[in-house]
Amino acid sequence: MNKKFLDLGFQPLANEYLNYYNKKQKKYNLKIFFNTKNKLVSISERMSSKKMFTNNYPYRSSMSKTMKSSFKNLSKTIIKKFNPYLLLEIGSNDGALITNFSKKKVVGIEPCLNLAKITKKKGYTTYNEYWDFNLSKKLRNKFKAFDLIYSANTLTHISNLEDVFKSIDNVLSEKGILIIEDPSLLECIKKNSYDQFYNEHIYLFSALSVRNLLEKFSLEIFDIKNLETHGGSLRYYIKRKENKNFKISSRVNMQIQKELRYGLNKYLTYKKFSKRVQNSKRLLLKILKKLKKNSKIIGYGATAKATTILNYCRIDNNYIDFFVDTTPEKINKFMPGKNIKIIKYNKKVLNKIDYVFLGAWNFKREILKKERKYIKNGGKFITHVPFPKIF
Ligand code: TMP
Numbered sequence: 003m004n005k006k007f008l009d010l011g012f013q014p015l016a017n018e019y020l021n022y023y024n025k026k027q028k029k030y031n032l033k034i035f036f037n038t039k040n041k042l043v044s045i046s047e048r049m050s051s052k053k054m055f056t057n058n059y060p061y062r063s064s065m066s067k068t069m070k071s072s073f074k075n076l077s078k079t080i081i082k083k084f085n086p087y088l089l090l091e092i093g094s095n096d097g098a099l100i101t102n103f104s105k106k107k108v109v110g111i112e113p114c115l116n117l118a119k120i121t122k123k124k125g126y127t128t129y130n131e132y133w134d135f136n137l138s139k140k141l142r143n144k145f146k147a148f149d150l151i152y153s154a155n156t157l158t159h160i161s162n163l164e165d166v167f168k169s170i171d172n173v174l175s176e177k178g179i180l181i182i183e184d185p186s187l188l189e190c191i192k193k194n195s196y197d198q199f200y201n202e203h204i205y206l207f208s209a210l211s212v213r214n215l216l217e218k219f220s221l222e223i224f225d226i227k228n229l230e231t232h233g234g235s236l237r238y239y240i241k242r243k244e245n246k247n248f249k250i251s252s253r254v255n256m257q258i259q260k261e262l263r264y265g266l267n268k269y270l271t272y273k274k275f276s277k278r279v280q281n282s283k284r285l286l287l288k289i290l291k292k293l294k295k296n297s298k299i300i301g302y303g304a305t306a307k308a309t310t311i312l313n314y315c316r317i318d319n320n321y322i323d324f325f326v327d328t329t330p331e332k333i334n335k336f337m338p339g340k341n342i343k344i345i346k347y348n349k350k351v352l353n354k355i356d357y358v359f360l361g362a363w364n365f366k367r368e369i370l371k372k373e374r375k376y377i378k379n380g381g382k383f384i385t386h387v388p389f390p391k392i393f
Contacts, residue, residue: 004044007272008034008196008279010314015049016200016306017060019335019344027339029313034199036272042211043187043272048161049201051113051132055159059114060331061306063098063154068368070098072231076152077102084179086150090141092133092170093156097121109145111137116331133160138169147175154183155232158205163215171219177247180221180240187211188261189234191271193388195363196279196314197307198233208266209257212238220244225251233364233387283315286390290321293357293392299384300355301325302369303362304332304344311361311386313339322359326351352376357392359384 012029020027033046063069077099080086086107094100094110096117101124110128112118118130131137133156141148151174160166174180187208190198198206205211209226216222225239225248236257241248265271293299301308304327311317319341326347327333333346345351352358352373360366363385370377382392 003038004035005038005269005272006033006035006046007269008199008276010034010196010199010310013200013310013313014339015054016202016309016338017054018338019060019304019332020338021335023336023341029339030201032199032201032310034272036269037211038269040211040214041208041267042214043206043208045199045201045204047201048204051160054202055113055132057115058331059117060329061095062117062329062331063095065329066362066365066368068365069231072229073099074102076237080150080152080181084150086148086179088145088148089150089152090148090173092151092153093159094118094121094126094128097124097126099152099154100126109141109148133166133169134162135165135169135172138172141173145173147178148173149175149178150181151178152181155185155235157182158184158207159202161204163205164218167215167219167221171221174242176242177245178242179248181237182212182240183229183231183235183237185232186228186234186236188264188266191264191266191275193233194275194278194282195233195307195387196275196282197305197310197386200306200310202306207236208261209236209238209254210261210266213258216240222250223254224248226253226257228257231364282386282390286311286315286384286386287317289384289390289392290317290359293384294321297356298323298354299357299359300352301337301342301359301361302383303327303360303365304329304337305361305364307364308361309338312337312342318342325361352381355381357382357384363387 010032013032014027014029030047089108092111094112100108100110105125113132118128121128184207187206220243222243223238227237229235301322304325325344328347332344
């Protein structure tokens with residue numbers, strides 16, 4: 003049974019950055035539910051993939067050093083541990099992972115044309131299509147099977163999970179390995195990072211819910227890695243149950259126990275989280291109101307996550323003058339649903355700024371390193387994770 007625990011109000015599509023501020027930009031009520039049976043956490047209103055993953059999608063995996071190096075390290079691990087003959091990436095974005103492999107050994111699936119073009123241009127086989135059973139049949143005819151399938155921050159964006167795993171099952175070889183990675187529900191709840199919820203994140207996975215999802219397809223998790231990316235993610239290593247080539251690591255049970263100890267299997271945990279989220283909103287607004295009287299505040303990292311915060315807390319350009327970002331697709335546009343402009347990042351942009359709200363708090367380490375001079379000169383940051391504060 004699906005039980006509601008959080009209402010984040012009316013939210014626009016999180017990655018819909020418009021060229022002008024449109025007061026009437028379409029918004030949808032974002033409510034979050036917990037399924038007491040399979041332990042899945044999901045959002046209420048689901049947009050069609052075509053609406054969200056357009057031909058000018060503004061998110062690029064290669065925009066941060068952190069993500070680039072995470073993909074590079076993973077490629078090395080994949081080659082060393084599994085040495086796949088043929089790898090399939092579902093949601094290959096701008097090629098941050100596949101470009102670390104030989105062109106003959108990888109196939110990318112990327113529904114957003116602007117991104118698919120980038121890897122196609124570099125000579126990588128890329129299907130500019132959505133992941134579904136029809137596509138898996140096409141791949142099966144052409145390649146037979148893949149011995150490694152990888153997908154990061156993609157499967158949680160697809161509404162029909164049954165179809166997702168059925169399609170994977172269709173093209174995964176008998177001894178094949180599936181690696182998926184997505185933000186961790188446990189980390190989200192612990193860090194009060196309610197901005198992990200937006201229209202594209204239809205689900206927020208936990209080891210508990212992934213285990214349940216895989217059951218039907220006789221797949222099982224044999225290893226788990228905690229990652230720092232996206233504010234805390236989990237990488238799940240998955241195999242067919244009949245494949246005895248890999249032992250099940252004790253890390254799997256450790257993660258499940260951790261989640262159970264934290265109460266991720268109980269509705270009450272989510273209700274308590276909801277209360278903390280409401281407090282977080284109150285405190286963030288209190289801080290901004292106080293500071294705004296005599297200082298200049300801007301936002302850093304025009305993330306989809308920031309869209310959730312701005313629209314839930316009703317923060318507009320009365321509080322935040324503008325956002326800075328490095329992504330070409332976002333520059334000179336407006337934060338979704340808000341009259342706050344995004345300007346191109348340059349080294350001098352923080353001069354004369356008193357406070358910087360960290361929209362990309364998940365890249366805190368990388369950003370603080372980059373902005374050493376600003377900090378040295380007395381510049382301050384504002385974050386809402388794990389609770390609103392100035393630092
Ligand atoms: P994400 O949190 O959804 O991965 O998005 C990160 C956003 O932050 C992306 O738009 C790029 C931006 N960004 C900067 O503008 N400067 C930076 O130094 C970093 C790390 C990210």
